[in-house]
Amino acid sequence: MIGGGPDAFIGAVHRTAAIMDGAMDLVCGAFSSSPDRSREMGNLLALSPERVYGSFTEMIEKEKALPDNMRMDAVSIVTPNHLHFKPAKMALEAGFHVVLDKPMTFDLTEAKSLKKAVEKNGLYFCLTHTYSGYPMIKEARQQVKNGKLGTIRKIFVTYPQGWLNTALEQTENKQASWRTDPSKSGKAGCMGDIGTHAFNLAEYISGLQVSKICADINIVVPGRQLDDDGAVLLRFEGGASGVLIASQVLAGEENDLTVKIYGETGGLEWKHSDPNTLLMKYPDKPAEIWRAGTGYLSAVAKHNTRTPSGHPEGFLEAFANHYRNFGLCVQARINGEKPKEEWLDFPGVEEGVRGMAFIDHVIASGKSETKWTDFAI
């Protein structure tokens, strides 16, 4: 693992997700840019001191030098956005599979370069857009694929948060601090941090790509340099339209990412506050409550569940699904086997490039006086 020191929320999530199913083990780390803090963290995690490194370059070099059966198989990178590209690229070039936190890079150029590195080296790459790891999101995608909704007409995705409704970055809060700092986050604040999740989910479930956008991007809390709120009108290839809303200043909201998709013959609805439920709606018969863990779900939804219906799984399990699928693919590679199709269903470098393009376009559209901005990569 690269990054993920003591105060890092997402580092701990990655570690739990990685080990939860016993499919991966944490064997080494460069947890901080300060070698002392890195060692401290390694200690806390009970790693062998010789495999706790002072920097990611040291880690990648030394691990590469270890014998085949001793070195790490893959690396997780959980640093802030501006520290994604270099370690990811170096790891890929050294032959390690990579798990990387989203958004993929600091800017679109880096993203395209990383995409090339993945393709050139033929390695597995997982970008942890958590929400597509939920079984009922996978079921939603299946329902669309199977034509249950008919031709898609409308896609609404809303990501409401409230934790940045005051200038939290002016306190000691590290999470708020780097996310609102353009030198660490990149061009976008809210749109990069959570807008990309919403964007990814809309495209993942619908199977459609955004073709045009019209964005209203705001800085609501005074003194902030990056957007903390926005709404985006969407047009998709093939004619569907929609709305993406993402905000971090909605007082009292937690993290209730919501997706609603409607087609000619039905609609679906999923809410992060009730993640094991998928609501299917129809014009002429009762709506249906599809539930995780039941026998009537698609194979891919079942594969991404651990417990029987009625035993709620949550955020860590969704995250762990990406790790498990990634791990199964890596293991298959090691064993010289072909991975199953459902194992390959985790977000990768293509999604990463589109996410970075979303950031670029949404910020540009926010500044434009023209209504529609083409979404082209």
Add this chain to the structure above:
Amino acid sequence: MIGGGPDAFIGAVHRTAAIMDGAMDLVCGAFSSSPDRSREMGNLLALSPERVYGSFTEMIEKEKALPDNMRMDAVSIVTPNHLHFKPAKMALEAGFHVVLDKPMTFDLTEAKSLKKAVEKNGLYFCLTHTYSGYPMIKEARQQVKNGKLGTIRKIFVTYPQGWLNTALEQTENKQASWRTDPSKSGKAGCMGDIGTHAFNLAEYISGLQVSKICADINIVVPGRQLDDDGAVLLRFEGGASGVLIASQVLAGEENDLTVKIYGETGGLEWKHSDPNTLLMKYPDKPAEIWRAGTGYLSAVAKHNTRTPSGHPEGFLEAFANHYRNFGLCVQARINGEKPKEEWLDFPGVEEGVRGMAFIDHVIASGKSETKWTDFAI
């Protein structure tokens, strides 16, 4: 009553709402442009045959000629949009108070003219934007007024319907037929029929007026002449922003008008599917479930409730609240008394003009290639 023949959904709603509390009585009507059908309806409603008229002109003239204590006090007009202006203006000029279905007129010019007529004649005028009749909507408005949310930052209002997701107007459906016909509905379809409700609610609860809009207006079902779907980015005076979504092609949706408003110190949420609940959200303490019929509500919310908490009131009662308040004002006028402030809280001609301006602007913005359109009357 003018309009409201056998097949009219909203005519029956008006009648039930008017009589529910025993405060008004239906005494005469011109229910159809066909005198025979009008008579038939009057018969069904057990009216005296001599007070069932063949046309609205006949009705207004003959009622005006009756002695003071025998003629009607007020008239309800429940015809399609293109037949609002003439009877309303004539009734006002004949000295009758008026209840009129929304949107107020066929176009903005008529709306402004009607406003003048109301002001000139000093009569009561009620525009039946049903949703502001709900007690928890009145409570929401009070909460904003009392500063419970602090300065308002974001206003989201969504009105999802699905009943026009096929070309229902090509069957015998009268409801669908006039609503999709530009010669009867006016410039807008969905935005006039339900968008105006959403617009009215956003302004009513927040106490803020829309100052700029950016609209994406769509005809989704092939062959239709008027919009059946749209999304609008909103800017309000004072800096708040928001999104209005209204659609009649969301397969499986019924009528779940939803409002969410957020300020510096809290947020509120109301859904038509659970109309007796108002959710109040805070950044640092548990959200609260405010309920109709309870002792802790504001006086205006209490005034607009009939039953104790836990005894659900619905659409007809919300509608009846407008009639009751209007009726109390008319009665006070007859008695030479001053109406209470809470009786005056029903939508009127000002809201009607703004609603017609919304239709004008939203259709113009939908066609514009410039992002923002100023909302000015």
Add this chain to the structure above:
Amino acid sequence: MIGGGPDAFIGAVHRTAAIMDGAMDLVCGAFSSSPDRSREMGNLLALSPERVYGSFTEMIEKEKALPDNMRMDAVSIVTPNHLHFKPAKMALEAGFHVVLDKPMTFDLTEAKSLKKAVEKNGLYFCLTHTYSGYPMIKEARQQVKNGKLGTIRKIFVTYPQGWLNTALEQTENKQASWRTDPSKSGKAGCMGDIGTHAFNLAEYISGLQVSKICADINIVVPGRQLDDDGAVLLRFEGGASGVLIASQVLAGEENDLTVKIYGETGGLEWKHSDPNTLLMKYPDKPAEIWRAGTGYLSAVAKHNTRTPSGHPEGFLEAFANHYRNFGLCVQARINGEKPKEEWLDFPGVEEGVRGMAFIDHVIASGKSETKWTDFAI
């Protein structure tokens, strides 16, 4: 109307329910045991002074003496329990159809006597168990009838209230006062007031009759003479079992009467807090959300709805459904026509006798040291 003076909650509900659909008119009343208060109320309701009476005996006698086309057709009795029997019996014997509030009488003997009077005189009799008036309760009954759940196994019905969680009857509260007074309420407090509703609903939906009970009946608030809380184990003819819970001391509860019924092949759930929804559950496929006002409902559910789906109807409309059906039957009788089957679907004298028997048995079982008490009339 007999009873229903200025402070009476249920009197106002009856009046609104009776006139809502324009099918009935209030023409006369004996609103209070005090002739002055009766006159005052008649005045408020704008009745002709000569048809506001000082006592129910006066009213029944004088109305009977009026010519056919002038006298009332039916009488509503909305007095406290101990004043149900005499006016109801007298009205029936004078040839008037009767609407009576529940529970039917002061004790079981009176109930049986009233049943005889109804049968002897061949008149319509409606006992206002409100909840069976809801369209989705009628749909639930249809689903059971149609075998959708298979053989019924379990019936749970819960009626939670909180308004008597303090000794409200020691304040000036009239509602609390007569309900907790054995000389007015009869043997039971909570079990008579709301337990009978729950009991009626369980039998109405399931179509099964209770055959044995085991009751835990409590006085929770000190100083009270009648039960304010209880739970009852139920056995039904044919082998189903269940639980009935009714309490008026559950702090914070409003009126969320809930029914859950399970059979071999499915289950159903209805909650008064969301009365326009019926949840249908299955062992092997997604649960379904059945909604009032939709096209897929049974004819009887449709007949008991006024507005399209998504326009919530509530308590007053459910109440009004009983009045409308009763009124349609009375009108048919006057016209010499046969009432439709769906009009006859309102609670009557049979339900009233069973309700009074429930009170008797539940109080007896509460005092018994034997587990099961046979339910026999």
Add this chain to the structure above:
Amino acid sequence: MIGGGPDAFIGAVHRTAAIMDGAMDLVCGAFSSSPDRSREMGNLLALSPERVYGSFTEMIEKEKALPDNMRMDAVSIVTPNHLHFKPAKMALEAGFHVVLDKPMTFDLTEAKSLKKAVEKNGLYFCLTHTYSGYPMIKEARQQVKNGKLGTIRKIFVTYPQGWLNTALEQTENKQASWRTDPSKSGKAGCMGDIGTHAFNLAEYISGLQVSKICADINIVVPGRQLDDDGAVLLRFEGGASGVLIASQVLAGEENDLTVKIYGETGGLEWKHSDPNTLLMKYPDKPAEIWRAGTGYLSAVAKHNTRTPSGHPEGFLEAFANHYRNFGLCVQARINGEKPKEEWLDFPGVEEGVRGMAFIDHVIASGKSETKWTDFAI
């Protein structure tokens, strides 16, 4: 680990829960009564072959013989009920801390004996009543402790399942098979399997002990030997009363364990289908929605959460909380430190004995013709 072979649902849950937080490691196991299957499972879990044992006796003996820093610290026992006592007792006597699945033993005699063994050896013992591991259950208990509800009056706990609504045990289903077999499950089926969870939760949150019960215990599915359904009237020390419902034949139900507790001044409600929410209700102010992961919760609720509010945690995390707390205590013992009070908050041998007594009493009461059965140990 003892038990937890390939088909065992609960074995996998224990393993995930144990390793999720990285606080425990699986080092050895006797996974099956068949040495071959045990080895196969050890292989799957990538354990050293020399620490995969053919029987629990072999495992305990051999591990005991290992040097201090090499042998296991604690053992998890996840076998069917009839195989709990012997390995647990042997492990305790060999000086190992024990985690044991519920219900604690095959009968009450074994339970009492195990309690003595725990006390004599001064070891940590955790009985995995999962539901008390949820943070909002811990918050609920705190609210009661802090007097937020006043004196407790009513306790309702309902555990509805539907998976045994057909004779699943007559197919190859291992889960159904041992649970319905009296030689493996003991005296009770449903009441042992899930009734004990409900009973534990009622006592855990309220802090009150059951003093009397009156049970209706049923075998609903023909051919079954043990109860699959039941309802129990409860009396608690100090005067509160309540109802416990547990059933495995409610078609369409998953696992929605629900608790509602009411006191003089408020009520609380928790549902397993929405486990991160605790509803607090009051007679005179709005109900509150308390949410996991927020800053306003008690220290003990915070300690049992991993992610910020709005990131749902579920069944595995609740389970893992018991393991984490147990592990922290074991680690403290190893380090010679005093465990924190919040670490000690996991169900233990006392709860186990009461659970076995519940089974005994509930089955006895079910057969009794007397209403109340004293609950005494």
